[in-house]
Amino acid sequence: MRNAGIDIGSRTIEYVVVEHGRIVVAQQTATTFDPLTQIRKMLDDIDGFDRIMATGYGRNLFELAFEAQTVTEIKAYGRGVRHLYPDASTILDIGGQDSKCIVVGANGKVQKFEMNDRCAAGTGKFLEVMAEALDFSLEEFGPSALRAGKSLAINAMCTVFAESEVTSLVSRGEKREDIALGLHKAVVKRAAGMIRRTWVGGPLVFAGGVARNCCIRKLLEEELQVVVTVPDDPQMVGALGAALLLEDDA
Amino acid sequence: MNTIKKSNIGMFDDHYLGSIEERVIRDTKAAKAAGAKVVGVYCAFTPKELVAAAGAIPVALCSGSDIPILLAERHLPRNLCALIKSSYGHAIGDSCPYFTATDLLLADATCDGKKKMFELLGRKRPLYLLQLPQTAATEESHAYWLGELRRIKVLLERETGSAITDDRLRAQIVIYNRLRSTVHEAFRLNMGEIPLLSGRELDTVTSMAGFECNLHSRIDEIEQAIAAARQRGRDRQYQAGVAGRPRILLTGCPTTNRKVLNLIEDCRGVVVAMESCGGLKTVGNLVPEDGDPLANLARTYLDIPCACMTPNPARLDLLRSIIRDYRIDGVVELTWDGCHTYNIEAFQVEECVGAAGLPYLHIITDYSENDTGQLKTRIEAFLELLN
Numbered sequence A: 001m002r003n004a005g006i007d008i009g010s011r012t013i014e015y016v017v018v019e020h021g022r023i024v025v026a027q028q029t030a031t032t033f034d035p036l037t038q039i040r041k042m043l044d045d046i047d048g049f050d051r052i053m054a055t056g057y058g059r060n061l062f063e064l065a066f067e068a069q070t071v072t073e074i075k076a077y078g079r080g081v082r083h084l085y086p087d088a089s090t091i092l093d094i095g096g097q098d099s100k101c102i103v104v105g106a107n108g109k110v111q112k113f114e115m116n117d118r119c120a121a122g123t124g125k126f127l128e129v130m131a132e133a134l135d136f137s138l139e140e141f142g143p144s145a146l147r148a149g150k151s152l153a154i155n156a157m158c159t160v161f162a163e164s165e166v167t168s169l170v171s172r173g174e175k176r177e178d179i180a181l182g183l184h185k186a187v188v189k190r191a192a193g194m195i196r197r198t199w200v201g202g203p204l205v206f207a208g209g210v211a212r213n214c215c216i217r218k219l220l221e222e223e224l225q226v227v228v229t230v231p232d233d234p235q236m237v238g239a240l241g242a243a244l245l246l247e248d249d250a
Numbered sequence B: 001m002n003t004i005k006k007s008n009i010g011m012f013d014d015h016y017l018g019s020i021e022e023r024v025i026r027d028t029k030a031a032k033a034a035g036a037k038v039v040g041v042y043c044a045f046t047p048k049e050l051v052a053a054a055g056a057i058p059v060a061l062c063s064g065s066d067i068p069i070l071l072a073e074r075h076l077p078r079n080l081c082a083l084i085k086s087s088y089g090h091a092i093g094d095s096c097p098y099f100t101a102t103d104l105l106l107a108d109a110t111c112d113g114k115k116k117m118f119e120l121l122g123r124k125r126p127l128y129l130l131q132l133p134q135t136a137a138t139e140e141s142h143a144y145w146l147g148e149l150r151r152i153k154v155l156l157e158r159e160t161g162s163a164i165t166d167d168r169l170r171a172q173i174v175i176y177n178r179l180r181s182t183v184h185e186a187f188r189l190n191m192g193e194i195p196l197l198s199g200r201e202l203d204t205v206t207s208m209a210g211f212e213c214n215l216h217s218r219i220d221e222i223e224q225a226i227a228a229a230r231q232r233g234r235d236r237q238y239q240a241g242v243a244g245r246p247r248i249l250l251t252g253c254p255t256t257n258r259k260v261l262n263l264i265e266d267c268r269g270v271v272v273a274m275e276s277c278g279g280l281k282t283v284g285n286l287v288p289e290d291g292d293p294l295a296n297l298a299r300t301y302l303d304i305p306c307a308c309m310t311p312n313p314a315r316l317d318l319l320r321s322i323i324r325d326y327r328i329d330g331v332v333e334l335t336w337d338g339c340h341t342y343n344i345e346a347f348q349v350e351e352c353v354g355a356a357g358l359p360y361l362h363i364i365t366d367y368s369e370n371d372t373g374q375l376k377t378r379i380e381a382f383l384e385l386l387n
Helices: A035-045 A059-065 A071-085 A123-133 A138-146 A157-173 A176-200 A214-224 A237-249 B014-033 B048-052 B082-090 B097-101 B112-121 B139-160 B166-186 B199-205 B215-234 B236-242 B259-266 B293-302 B313-325 B340-355 B372-386
Strands: A003-007 A012-019 A022-030 A051-055 A092-094 A099-104 A110-115 A205-207 B039-043 B057-060 B103-106 B127-130 B247-252 B270-275 B330-336 B360-365
Touching: A003 A035, A003 A059, A003 A071, A003 A237, A012 A035, A012 A237, A022 A035, A022 A237, A035 A059, A051 A059, A051 A071, A051 A237, A071 A092, A071 A099, A071 A110, A071 A205, A071 A237, A071 B372, A092 A176, A099 A176, A110 A176, A110 B097, A110 B372, A123 A138, A123 A157, A123 A176, A138 A176, A138 A214, A138 B360, A157 A176, A205 A214, B014 B057, B014 B097, B014 B199, B014 B215, B014 B340, B039 B048, B039 B097, B048 B139, B048 B166, B048 B293, B057 B097, B082 B112, B103 B112, B112 B127, B127 B139, B139 B247, B139 B293, B166 B199, B166 B215, B166 B293, B199 B215, B199 B259, B199 B270, B247 B259, B247 B340, B259 B270, B259 B330, B259 B360, B259 B372, B313 B340, B330 B340, B330 B372, B340 B360, B360 B372
Parallel strands: A003 A051, A092 A205, B039 B057, B039 B103, B103 B127, B247 B270, B247 B330, B330 B360
Antiparallel strands: A003 A012, A012 A022, A092 A099, A099 A110
């Protein structure tokens, strides 16, 4: 039995096929403005599956277009992380437009979670806009911030306000690496607040697209004084979890 | 692992409510033609019995729509709660037919937002403010509140030209008690293993449908709805449709706008109980029918456990009893963004729900639809962890 999971996020779509608990397919594409076309292309390119479970923002869109079950990304991330780290209890997931802190109990089930409200403050989208404002590629944004000589305080968390704060720091002649570090610290401060409200102790597993940013990882460890573990492919965790939930169900 | 489909178990829908509203409007027109005044009321602390005993028609005014908010923000701050802005916008834009019909308004000084908004609203209609004490915990505040009701009684008598005698007041207490008991009975249909009305249906069935005139007819209508709902208890197909769905208690700010209620039930939860104004917060306590009617009204109404009162332990007692009696699986608290009293009290509610061993979800939102995606994910994930 080949069970598939598809995680349709605001920025990327991930697709995973699992057979007997092993990942046999893992693919990623951009969501764009037309996710259904992107999904169709992706599903045509790859080997088939017997059943598929959708998660992420586009899950209901997928449900309407294809025969599929759906699950929230909160439950899917919980399941995916437990597969990779059977002892994990606290999970931070920062994606394209939201951030979540999920606590999983000893039985592997989600016990509680926190999620940001409507605005994308402190998420992947925030970092993306700020990287662009400073003319960094997303890949070099984190490493460049780690090279900063000093840290500047960024007070605004709203993407629009923070961008004007960046503009005023640039016009003051501040170095863009120093501004970048200030922006990363602002994201971590916000995430740490959410984690502290939810945390039940133990190490922290960090997943979602923003987990690929090495500066956020390092600052989180410093801020929380805890080991932060990042999966090899932190964006695949939701799709993996969705596929595994189908396997559990069999 | 929910498949999201609208729970199609309802016959108590907008169409049903619309037909009742038509009847109420017809009755009100006839009463107005015969000289009756229409009195708009804003909050649960105003005893409608007083209005009715003066031969006037009480009406709760519209406050649930997103549309008038833009207009309201010409006068009111943007970061005020949506309920206050909506009711004000409806009033100044003449978009609430009930407001249009009012001759005067009775308002109670509950939260800061409302009492300051009422100062502006008084420019649009004659408005009498009931100075609500901030606590129900002392004898002094009860005595003060009784004094306020005496003052309002005189004002109402002057406005309507008819005397509010003890007998007339007692008669209204009897009928309003019957109304409260009937609404309570509708809620109690959901105490059993199979809830007989969804939250949306309960909201419709127990709605006052505008003008409160001819209450006997309204009570009959609710009783008929209760009888119809009881039939479902023998309907296997109905039972299969609702069995196993998470049973949710919705608490917090008034469910004037159904956005969160709809999301919970679209995600296959059943809101079996609502601890809000018009719901279990206000229907549970009957006004004693013997003795001084005005003193009895003052006593019962001041005890309404609204978050604008301090301290407010009765709300936590009520929540504990609902959790037990209605077999609640999880509690969702709704705060309209900008409502400080309910927002702060949420901390104690979360502790109280946690002590009862239940999961708790706090939603802070307004009437706009722009956070529906996030809310849906949060509510769905909450329902998943109840299964």
